[in-house]
Amino acid sequence: MSLVTSASAGSKPGILLARIGRSLKNALIKLSREPVGLFGFIVLLLLIIVAILAPLIAPYSPTTQNLPNALQAPSWEHWAGTDEYGRDILSRLIYGTRITIQTVLAVSVIVGPIGMLVGIVAGFVGGRTDAILMRFTDIVLSFPSLILALSFAAALGAGLETAIIAISLTGWPPIARLARAETLIVRNTDYVAAARLYGASPLRVLFLYIAPMCIPSVVVRLTLNMAGIILTAAALGFLGLGAQPPAPEWGAMISSGRQYMLDNWWVAVMPGIAILLTSLAFNLVGDALRDILDPRHARS
Amino acid sequence: MKEFTLLELGKRIGQLLVSLFLLLVVTFVIGRVLPTDPVGAIVGELADPAAYEAMRQRLGLDLPVYQQFFVYVTSLLQGDLGTAILTGNPVAKDLSSAFPATLELATLAVILSTVIGVPLGMTAAFFRDSWFDQFARVISLVGHSIPVFWFGIVGLVIFYATLAWVGGPGRIDIYLEGLVEPKTGLLLIDSLLAGDTEVFWNAVNHIILPACILAYSAMAYITRMTRSFTLEQLNQDYVVAARAKGASNWRIVTGHLLPNIAVQLVTVLAISYGGLLEGAVVTEVVFSWPGIGQYMTNALMIGDMNAVVAGTLIIGFIFMMLNFLSDLAYLVLDPRTREVTA
Numbered sequence: 001m002s003l004v005t006s007a008s009a010g011s012k013p014g015i016l017l018a019r020i021g022r023s024l025k026n027a028l029i030k031l032s033r034e035p036v037g038l039f040g041f042i043v044l045l046l047l048i049i050v051a052i053l054a055p056l057i058a059p060y061s062p063t064t065q066n067l068p069n070a071l072q073a074p075s076w077e078h079w080a081g082t083d084e085y086g087r088d089i090l091s092r093l094i095y096g097t098r099i100t101i102q103t104v105l106a107v108s109v110i111v112g113p114i115g116m117l118v119g120i121v122a123g124f125v126g127g128r129t130d131a132i133l134m135r136f137t138d139i140v141l142s143f144p145s146l147i148l149a150l151s152f153a154a155a156l157g158a159g160l161e162t163a164i165i166a167i168s169l170t171g172w173p174p175i176a177r178l179a180r181a182e183t184l185i186v187r188n189t190d191y192v193a194a195a196r197l198y199g200a201s202p203l204r205v206l207f208l209y210i211a212p213m214c215i216p217s218v219v220v221r222l223t224l225n226m227a228g229i230i231l232t233a234a235a236l237g238f239l240g241l242g243a244q245p246p247a248p249e250w251g252a253m254i255s256s257g258r259q260y261m262l263d264n265w266w267v268a269v270m271p272g273i274a275i276l277l278t279s280l281a282f283n284l285v286g287d288a289l290r291d292i293l294d295p296r297h298a299r300s
Numbered sequence: 301m302k303e304f305t306l307l308e309l310g311k312r313i314g315q316l317l318v319s320l321f322l323l324l325v326v327t328f329v330i331g332r333v334l335p336t337d338p339v340g341a342i343v344g345e346l347a348d349p350a351a352y353e354a355m356r357q358r359l360g361l362d363l364p365v366y367q368q369f370f371v372y373v374t375s376l377l378q379g380d381l382g383t384a385i386l387t388g389n390p391v392a393k394d395l396s397s398a399f400p401a402t403l404e405l406a407t408l409a410v411i412l413s414t415v416i417g418v419p420l421g422m423t424a425a426f427f428r429d430s431w432f433d434q435f436a437r438v439i440s441l442v443g444h445s446i447p448v449f450w451f452g453i454v455g456l457v458i459f460y461a462t463l464a465w466v467g468g469p470g471r472i473d474i475y476l477e478g479l480v481e482p483k484t485g486l487l488l489i490d491s492l493l494a495g496d497t498e499v500f501w502n503a504v505n506h507i508i509l510p511a512c513i514l515a516y517s518a519m520a521y522i523t524r525m526t527r528s529f530t531l532e533q534l535n536q537d538y539v540v541a542a543r544a545k546g547a548s549n550w551r552i553v554t555g556h557l558l559p560n561i562a563v564q565l566v567t568v569l570a571i572s573y574g575g576l577l578e579g580a581v582v583t584e585v586v587f588s589w590p591g592i593g594q595y596m597t598n599a600l601m602i603g604d605m606n607a608v609v610a611g612t613l614i615i616g617f618i619f620m621m622l623n624f625l626s627d628l629a630y631l632v633l634d635p636r637t638r639e640v641t642a
Contacts, residue, residue: 139319144612144619146578147596148326151612154600155334231447235582238449239597254450258586261453262461269457272450280445287441 016212023216030292037288043281051097060088062095063246071264081266083257089266092248093274099249100278103164103233108222110168115175116211116218122176123183124206134180137173145170146232153241160243163236167229178221182214220289227282234275250275308631316624323616328372331609333365381613382606386599391610394595399614400485401471402584402591406576408488408511413519413576414569420519421526422553425534436523443520448579452513452586459509467506469588476502510587514579518572525568529561563633570626574619581615 032038050057060078066086074081080089122133149166156162186192187210195209236242237251245252250271257268339356347355356362360371375382381391424436459465467473471487480487480494488507491500533539533556542552581593588594592611599607 135315135318138315139322142319142620142623143323143326144574144578144615147581147612147615150581150596150600151327151330151605151608152334154603154608155330155605227445231445234447235449238447238582239585240601251447251449254447254453258453261457265457268450268453272447272454275447275450276442276445279447280441283441283445 034288040281040284051101058091058094060091062092062248080270089270096248096250104226106164107229111171115172116179119176119179120183123180137176141173158241163242179214186213224286227279230279327609331605381610384607385604398592398595404486406580409514409576410573412515417519417522421523422530425527425530440520440523449582466509514583566629567626570622574622
């Protein structure tokens with residue numbers, strides 16, 4: 001008996017990965033029938049490749065100043081022009097993808113587990129614990145997230161890490177609600193009853209039998225949140241509360257380009273296009289995923 | 301029946317009070333506990349130890365944390381939000397003069413986004429999968445994805461700097477400033493009350509671009525929600541019945557659909573309004589709009605936590621009140637929630 005359980009426990013991650021892989025594959029197959037969603041997916045893929053290969057792709061250094069070359073309009077040498085220190089804006093945008101993706105991933109990695117923990121505990125334990133946890137979740141949900149992130153970052157001092165924590169603070173409630181809903185469904189299934197019957201402890205049931213079932217939908221929900229994370233992070237960067245110069249953070253680039261906007265529009269406009277494209281791509285993918293997974297929202 | 305509604309009302313009020321209390325705790329933590337050296341932020345790094353200690357005592361930082369919280373709450377209840385470093389005024393006074401500017405901007409934006417978003421969403425649902433539906437979808441997707449502050453800059457470059465169709469940053473041209481006596485603080489209304497049309501049109505000229513920019517993201521959300529509410533209703537039997545009786549589309553919309561989606565729309569509008577107050581913060585920075593957002597960002601540049609916390613409090617408070625009111629509206633307007641609670 002113990003041999004069987006330990007064997008099954010050993011292959012758990014494998015099963016889990018296979019499950020995620022399968023639902024991802026299904027989603028991708030359906031995605032390929034949605035041209036718009038597919039477009040978003042391709043843009044995201046390109047973005048990740050650009051972030052990884054930034055030093056190989058970027059034509060210039062993102063931080064080396066070249067003052068005689070300052071504020072050049074877009075041309076064949078500088079596709080997106082140069083900024084007030086003569087740095088190539090395209091190269092800065094390319095390196096900036098790293099900061100954006102880092103932010104999005106970090107927030108997701110913080111928010112996902114916290115939301116899941118709150119949600120599955122609430123759903124599994126039920127009763128008073130459930131009521132208290134969910135009320136708390138609702139309250140955090142009713143907080144103005146941007147303002148809270150802003151004052152939080154102001155208190156802790158500006159920087160990429162504080163921005164990430166500040167965004168995460170109000171980011172977990174939707175995940176918690178979703179995980180709770182999933183848990184409520186799974187809680188009463190036969191396989192959970194069977195696990196309990198042969199003496200699995202509540203913690204074991206919670207983390208090995210229930211939590212894995214919530215992961216796929218949580219992952220989807222996290223993708224849906226990413227566009228919002230990008231916009232909030234960019235807003236914090238714009239207000240000077242995100243990654244600090246000379247880091248090529250897109251929001252901060254817009255902020256510094258603002259003072260040149262009347263004569264040298266490209267300095268502020270180009271980073272905005274990058275933000276717009278990225279969050280649009282996330283929205284397109286998220287939209288398509290939701291349509292695929294939730295038949296109530298299906299469009300056709 | 302009535303008692304149950306009262307009970308429900310009491311529950312909601314209790315929930316609101318708990319939320320507000322948590323808001324107090326959070327702002328207290330942000331303002332007093334998190335900053336590493338709040339005293340140093342006020343007296344400066346080079347202050348002598350005696351002055352430092354005096355300020356520490358004046359701020360009450362030598363007390364245990366729970367007593368500090370008590371002091372924080374009691375002074376808040378007395379309307380004392382502390383003094384702003386930047387202006388030297390009490391924060392409460394600064395906020396009360398900045399708030400109308402934000403209110404005016406956000407209110408105009410919510411009106412614009414509703415007036416455009418609701419019909420757009422309904423039409424899109426009616427002509428589902430048509431080119432119009434696709435058009436509405438693209439409009440709303442871009443609205444969801446666009447960084448408001450960047451859009452504001454682009455708007456200024458195009459409509460102010462290039463085309464000169466609208467006024468530049470600020471609420472009004474400098475030479476007209478202070479001409480109208482502030483009664484409500486809302487420049488559009490004040491100037492009309494004073495009968496000064498020149499000021500009114502100048503103010504309109506200045507507010508129209510930030511209001512439109514701000515309205516766009518809210519409109520995207522309203523359009524999308526209206527579309528999905530309408531789609532849900534269009535599949536219901538009563539719409540089919542009305543069609544069978546020969547009711548016109550117009551009649552179906554005004555007589556049947558609108559009353560049915562009104563309840564859900566109220567919630568969406570409340571959420572949008574709260575979101576607009578938040579969005580106003582970054583928009584104000586771009587347009588040099590003298591509202592709460594600009595006040596807060598100016599304060600956080602110099603680490604003035606009193607002003608930042610006060611701004612967070614007031615926006616958080618309005619946010620939660622809006623949530624509460626839309627919950628109430630749900631109770632009052634939707635007969636189904638009444639039955640469920642009864």
